[in-house]
Amino acid sequence: MLRERSLFLQRLLFGADLALIALAWVLAWVLRFEVLTPPEWVPLTPYLGFLPFVLAVWGGVLLVSGLYRTRRAQRLTLVVYAVARAVALGLVVSLGALFFYREFSFSRLHVILFALLASGLLVGLRLAIYTVLRRGRESGRNVRRVLIVGAGKAGQRLARAFRHYPWMGFEVVGFLDDREGDVEAEPPDPLYPQPVRRPHVLGPVDAIGDVLDRHADGGGGVDLVYAALPLAAVDKIQAVAEACARHTAHLCLVPDLFGLDLLVNSRISDVDGLPVIHLLDEAPFDxxxxxxxxxxxxxxxxxxxxxxxxxxxxxxxxxxxxxxxxxxxxxxxxxxxxxxxxxxxxxxxxxxxxxxxxxxxxxxxxxxxxxxxxxxxxxxxxxxxxxxxxxxxxxxxxxxxxxxxxxxxxxxxxxxxxxxxxxxxxxxxxxxxxxxxxxxxxxxxxxxxxxxxxxxxxxxxxxxxxxxxxxxxxxxxxx
Structure with missing residues (x-):
């Protein structure tokens, strides 16, 4: 059900983006020939005739740009950057097509205005969506409850990220860690300048089943479990996975790699569906x-x-x-x-x-x-x-x-x-x-x-x- 709803919302956003691109194309004509330089008036008909091709090109660019992947935890700045990148790519492809289109000479000013309007409208739509989501989630609506297994540096940084971006709608109910009372707060992180909090440890890792049951009985079940454990803790990760399999909580793995002294351009990719963690690598080509x-x-x-x-x-x-x-x-x-x-x-x-x-x-x-x-x-x-x-x-x-x-x-x-x-x-x-x-x-x-x-x-x-x-x-x- 969640997947179907997500796909529906993605398709709805894609349709709205195409409508905004069409609107930007027409508004650019109005600005170019009705507002800025009326004496050089050119009929709208050739521009409307080229619009289906523009929508096809920009639709393909938007789809391959990754804008419609479900990323509840993505920063708004990254979304704006992705929109700008998609608009730049779409503009390059459109200009290339216009170069080979000899039936009509399109105004270069119109194309520039179109790119600016399209950028503003696409970003504006996402700003509006994020504003609505943020207000709703800050008031307690559509909030996902999170349990973090591992109160080390990775786990605490994850919790700080959730607090720093409340519009993502994640509420940390607590931590599980075998150290329990010995867990201290990690030093301040320049990325998240909130006051440092000592992790609220609910119990050891093997108590995950009881914790999930207790929250389910209270009416506010845990939606997501983040296993922020070192890669060496395979047995604990397996136990966490088995506990989540007996409940409805989703499980996400956040490998705690902060114990490694040397990490350069670390990232995650896949080889035919097999996840690959890059620890030492050159910067990916982007x-x-x-x-x-x-x-x-x-x-x-x-x-x-x-x-x-x-x-x-x-x-x-x-x-x-x-x-x-x-x-x-x-x-x-x-x-x-x-x-x-x-x-x-x-x-x-x-x-x-x-x-x-x-x-x-x-x-x-x-x-x-x-x-x-x-x-x-x-x-x-x-x-x-x-x-x-x-x-x-x-x-x-x-x-x-x-x-x-x-x-x-x-x-x-x-x-x-x-x-x-x-x-x-x-x-x-x-x-x-x-x-x-x-x-x-x-x-x-x-x-x-x-x-x-x-x-x-x-x-x-x-x-x-x-x-x-x-x-x-x-x-x-x-x-």
């Missing part, structure tokens, strides 16, 4: 990755063009400073251990490492030429790496790449060192803008690199770029 790559291309191309006079002056200075090529190529390691030749303005004589081999640059060393020393202190020797970014070897923002010969030693000395290769290397990064560069602590550098990978977002990239502009070029550790 819309944000496309935006990041597009921004890298635009930024690096703009930088190379805008800085071309400066690049030419530096090239002349390097050439006159000592015999040899202007650019220096050096093998470095990036995403998933792939190597590439990084480009830098040559700052040392050609034979500077003939006797020492690959070594780290250190403050006060005399290997650099006079011009090269200046380029290093100001980080101007790194400017040719925008070409590496343009070619796809690097990103503008990411952990700084290192030489494979040095990595062989670092990987055994520094725990988690190789995890920095779970994302593409960058010209600047979170560690660099905080001064961890040159001959400084590798441990701190890896700590900052892993923070960047685990908390990556487009906004964080923009912040790092801004910090680089103001304090990232010249630094006492740049040499």
């Amino acid at each position: 819309f944000r990755q496309v935006v990041k790559r597009a921004a890298d291309v635009v930024f690096s191309l703009t930088a190379l063009v805008a800085l071309s006079p400066l690049l030419a002056l530096i090239a002349v200075a390097v050439k006159r400073s000592s015999p040899g090529p202007v650019l220096y190529r050096q093998e470095r390691m990036s995403l998933n251990g792939q190597t590439f030749d990084i480009l830098k303005f040559r700052s040392m004589p050609v034979d500077a490492e003939a006797g020492t081999g690959a070594v780290w640059s250190r403050k006060g060393e005399a290997r650099a030429t006079r011009v090269g020393s200046f380029l290093r202190r100001t980080s101007l020797d790194e400017l040719p790496q925008f070409w590496n970014v343009l070619m796809g070897d690097m990103s503008v923002v990411g952990p700084r790449p290192e030489r494979p010969t040095l990595i062989e030693g670092f990987r055994h000395q520094i725990p988690g060192y190789m995890l920095r290769h779970k994302t593409k290397a960058g010209i600047t990064g979170w560690a660099q803008v905080h001064g961890w560069r040159g001959d400084t602590s590798l441990t701190k550098r890896i700590e900052y690199d892993l923070y960047y990978i685990q908390n990556w977002s487009l906004w964080l990239d923009l912040k790092i770029v801004a910090m680089t502009v103001f304090k990232g070029f010249v630094h006492e550790n740049a040499h």
Whole structure:
């Protein structure tokens, strides 16, 4: 019954979305030809004739975007992001179709207005739905009662998320944990700034049957049981599953992985229906990755063009400073251990490492030429790496790449060192803008690199770029 009702609501929302898209298409025509530029009036008939194709395209895009999956516990911000992503994809497909449609020339302003109106209407509908749901659930209607098995970090974080988003309609009736009275409240979590509460433990894990019976007899049965237990607690998870099988409560597994020190891009996928937990992985390819790559291309191309006079002056200075090529190529390691030749303005004589081999640059060393020393202190020797970014070897923002010969030693000395290769290397990064560069602590550098990978977002990239502009070029550790 619940599944049929969910499917009905999903189909109802899909139909409402299509109606709003049709409305946005017509309203865009009204704004374009009746309000903004009436003298350039164009009949509505061609636009209405193209509307069925628009609805077919956008309907397909909305269906594959995942907007209609049942996600009671999804944040509203993620829903808005999913709508924006679907609108962007639908707009790209529509523009591609309009390019090949030669029977009529559609107004580009109309298409832009349509995209803005469609975004506003789709998001507005979901805001209205969430407002109604939130008010209803905050007043006690349509609330799901939750029992959390495991009062560790994962279980307490789950409870805090339910309290932080009351519109989701989850009420935690309590915890089950074998520690009972020894359970302490976890430290405050930056994601959920509510006051810390000590978990209300109802009993040990093996008391789940009695707890479910007691709540059922009281008229307020438990709807959902979340097993937030370590993966090693297989026997306890099996016992919880057997208890839930004797009741009507649904069971969800939330593996407590916080005991693992190293987690990078952890997520869940499936292989032919078999759930797979990714603990150490590169960031999954999604819309944000496309935006990041597009921004890298635009930024690096703009930088190379805008800085071309400066690049030419530096090239002349390097050439006159000592015999040899202007650019220096050096093998470095990036995403998933792939190597590439990084480009830098040559700052040392050609034979500077003939006797020492690959070594780290250190403050006060005399290997650099006079011009090269200046380029290093100001980080101007790194400017040719925008070409590496343009070619796809690097990103503008990411952990700084290192030489494979040095990595062989670092990987055994520094725990988690190789995890920095779970994302593409960058010209600047979170560690660099905080001064961890040159001959400084590798441990701190890896700590900052892993923070960047685990908390990556487009906004964080923009912040790092801004910090680089103001304090990232010249630094006492740049040499």
